[in-house]
Amino acid sequence: MTPPVIKAMSDIAVRLTVSPAPHWRSRRTVQKMMQYHLLALLPAMVMAVIMFGLPAFAVIGLAGSVAVITEAVCLKMQDRDINVDNFSALYEGILFAFLLPATAQWWLVVAGASLTIIMGRTVFGGFGTNPICAPLVAWAFCRLSWPAAMDIDMNLSHYLINTPLDQLKYFGLESINQFDYMDLFIGQQLGGLGASQIAAVLAGGIFLIAAGWVRFFIPIAFLLGVIAASAIFWMINPEIYASPLFHLLTGSVMFGAFFLAPDVASSPVGWMPQVLFGLIAGAMVIIIRVYGVYPDGVPFAIMVANLLTPLLDRVRPKPFGGR
Numbered sequence: 001m002t003p004p005v006i007k008a009m010s011d012i013a014v015r016l017t018v019s020p021a022p023h024w025r026s027r028r029t030v031q032k033m034m035q036y037h038l039l040a041l042l043p044a045m046v047m048a049v050i051m052f053g054l055p056a057f058a059v060i061g062l063a064g065s066v067a068v069i070t071e072a073v074c075l076k077m078q079d080r081d082i083n084v085d086n087f088s089a090l091y092e093g094i095l096f097a098f099l100l101p102a103t104a105q106w107w108l109v110v111a112g113a114s115l116t117i118i119m120g121r122t123v124f125g126g127f128g129t130n131p132i133c134a135p136l137v138a139w140a141f142c143r144l145s146w147p148a149a150m151d152i153d154m155n156l157s158h159y160l161i162n163t164p165l166d167q168l169k170y171f172g173l174e175s176i177n178q179f180d181y182m183d184l185f186i187g188q189q190l191g192g193l194g195a196s197q198i199a200a201v202l203a204g205g206i207f208l209i210a211a212g213w214v215r216f217f218i219p220i221a222f223l224l225g226v227i228a229a230s231a232i233f234w235m236i237n238p239e240i241y242a243s244p245l246f247h248l249l250t251g252s253v254m255f256g257a258f259f260l261a262p263d264v265a266s267s268p269v270g271w272m273p274q275v276l277f278g279l280i281a282g283a284m285v286i287i288i289r290v291y292g293v294y295p296d297g298v299p300f301a302i303m304v305a306n307l308l309t310p311l312l313d314r315v316r317p318k319p320f321g322g323r
Helices: 004-015 030-052 054-077 088-098 106-118 134-145 164-171 173-178 181-185 198-211 217-236 244-248 253-260 271-291 298-307
Strands: none
Touching: 030 054, 030 088, 030 198, 030 253, 054 088, 054 106, 088 106, 088 134, 088 253, 106 134, 134 298, 164 173, 181 198, 181 244, 198 253, 217 244, 217 253, 217 271, 244 253, 244 271, 253 271, 253 298, 271 298
16 A cells, blocks of 8 residues: 555655646646637638638738648758647738738739748747748738839729728828728728728727737727827827828728737737837827828838847836845
């Protein structure tokens, strides 16, 4: 018969699990996180297909497929386990597609989706190690390399409606009187095929926050940064600068706030750094829109804020009793 003391010690040995960090055990997995994020994107996908037709579905499907294949090839070349079933590559490929015009050429979609994985993730070590949001790396490369192919207003010129931000940038404040704010909210505007679906993206973002997969600090701070910066310009001269509501309902502001800026790898960890990160990125959006050459400053603003993440992570509340 085994002595009780030995049995107790053996139970402890079984219960103690020695493994690398993190030591906090949870049922939350990367696969489940990606499934929730893809589900949050579904309303915007549906609205994009309704708005732009089957070409939008083709762009989304091609970008997601190429991203998954590229991820599998990169993992194979590194002799690593091919774990594309966690849906992370599919998710980031779709994020890149959401920033494209619905009529984007197939070679542009293939190049951008491949770059999302290769330049955005693999060169930094893979998923979770990228210092900049991976789809934005590919977007910036394509935007600078093939500006005509990436230009939304040019590629969607056959639509009767105009691109709000291009109208404001090149024709002044009076040109945006043609737009109704409710139409902008429900996605009746030209823009990135998914990013312009404001109501659907907002619903997906709220779903992620309610489900606990995204903390509200970055999205809310990002939107407050956009509102505050645009309100300053608007109060300085309302005859030149657009109102904060116009900036919230145009471009990829909502998409950036809920899906791009809270990227788990490239955003800060603590609540205070996340608030600062969101405020900086949101304010940068308006600065780029006012002074920059690009009508929509969301992608570049988030990339700049990503570069500040290591510095912002050093900002910590003073511990209780500390001096």
